[in-house]
Amino acid sequence: MSVLRKTREHYKGLNWEEELKKQKELRRGIDDKMIDRIQQMRTDRLDKLMIVITKSGNGGLIWIFVSLYLYIFMKMHSQAIVLLCVIATCAFIANFIIKGIFTKDRPCDLDETVDLLIRRPLGSSLPSGHSASSFASVVVIFCINPWWGVAALVWASLIAFSRIYLYVHFPSDVLFGIISGTIIGLVVTPIAIHFIGWA
Numbered sequence: 001m002s003v004l005r006k007t008r009e010h011y012k013g014l015n016w017e018e019e020l021k022k023q024k025e026l027r028r029g030i031d032d033k034m035i036d037r038i039q040q041m042r043t044d045r046l047d048k049l050m051i052v053i054t055k056s057g058n059g060g061l062i063w064i065f066v067s068l069y070l071y072i073f074m075k076m077h078s079q080a081i082v083l084l085c086v087i088a089t090c091a092f093i094a095n096f097i098i099k100g101i102f103t104k105d106r107p108c109d110l111d112e113t114v115d116l117l118i119r120r121p122l123g124s125s126l127p128s129g130h131s132a133s134s135f136a137s138v139v140v141i142f143c144i145n146p147w148w149g150v151a152a153l154v155w156a157s158l159i160a161f162s163r164i165y166l167y168v169h170f171p172s173d174v175l176f177g178i179i180s181g182t183i184i185g186l187v188v189t190p191i192a193i194h195f196i197g198w199a
Contacts, residue, residue, distance in 0.1 A: 131177030139185025
């Protein structure tokens with residue numbers, strides 16, 4: 001029997017509902033193991049640091065400050081407006097469209113024995129809005145200056161990690177946020193530059 005025929009026979013006999021259930025359980029198992037391992041890292045100092053880092057990403061706050069700095073002090077008016085457009089677009093897509101499609105419990109909803117150090121965020125766990133807006137912003141900042149982009153990437157990564165550490169997102173939520181945010185940044189940035197300019 002040829003390899004192709006064997007493959008066809010294998011897939012023909014599959015119970016797709018059962019297979020999808022197995023795949024979901026496998027992904028959930030990886031998520032649980034990763035978040036449990038990260039919880040073992042918790043210390044008082046790290047708790048305080050992660051709270052500060054995660055709060056800097058609330059509502060894209062740190063990236064809005066970056067855009068204001070660019071506009072007021074660096075006189076990069078077009079770049080600042082492009083960054084604000086990307087932040088706003090990403091926030092709308094991630095928090096209203098994607099979260100509206102996916103309804104997923106947060107880890108803090110599933111296990112209330114873990115101390116929650118921040119207020120429980122609203123909405124679905126998928127995707128991480130903090131991660132999405134941060135990595136969308138990184139795309140724009142890289143376009144402005146690669147060295148600034150590296151610094152932004154480091155901080156965006158810390159924000160993304162803090163969401164797992166603080167038990168409000170699973171690693172897969174953060175990964176989805178990173179991917180979706182980066183894609184939004186790559187798509188929206190050139191469109192915004194086309195209409196706004198890049199002086």
